[in-house]
Amino acid sequence: MTSSTLSTTRSAEVNLGNALEDRGLRRTTARTAVTDRIEGLSDAFTAEQLCRDLPGVGRATVYRTIRHLVDAGALCKLPILDGAPMYSIARIEHHHHTVCSRCGAVGEFRHSTVERVMRSLANEIDGDIIGHRMEIFITCNSCLAELAAGNSTING
DSSP states (O other), rough: SSSSEEOOOOOOOOOHHHHHHTTTTTOOOHHHHHHHHHOOSOBOOOOHHEEEEEEEEOHHHHHHHHHHHTTSSSSSEETTTOOOOOEEEOOOOSOOEEEEEETEEEEEEEHHHHHHHEEEHHHSSOOOOOOOOEEEOOOOOHHHHHHHEEEHHHOO
């Protein structure tokens, strides 16, 4: 394995229901519907998307469940350029994200250089670094291929 790992698809290793129980929350029918739906998604999602997908679950329950899962470290909250946050299951320990600014696809990556930079910064920052987060906004390969196909049609 190399010093960097980039991954956009992984098997769900996180059990979201257990993450809620670990925080002292009961498994209710509504919470189970939310966690099951999240675990069934292959891509990042918004809270509004979950509300639309789960019309029988109250909006407040969806938002509270997401907040509890973020607080538990089971979900990652991703700030998106248009302001509406997206969420994804945290499938690997400490990681960073790529976000396609065109289609919203989210990937996760780890790279040892980022961690070395953080350790180096610790010597130059007045105070203790308690954490960090990185999102890199990209145009994903699928969107690049789509754009290239559109350009070849126009130019061809």
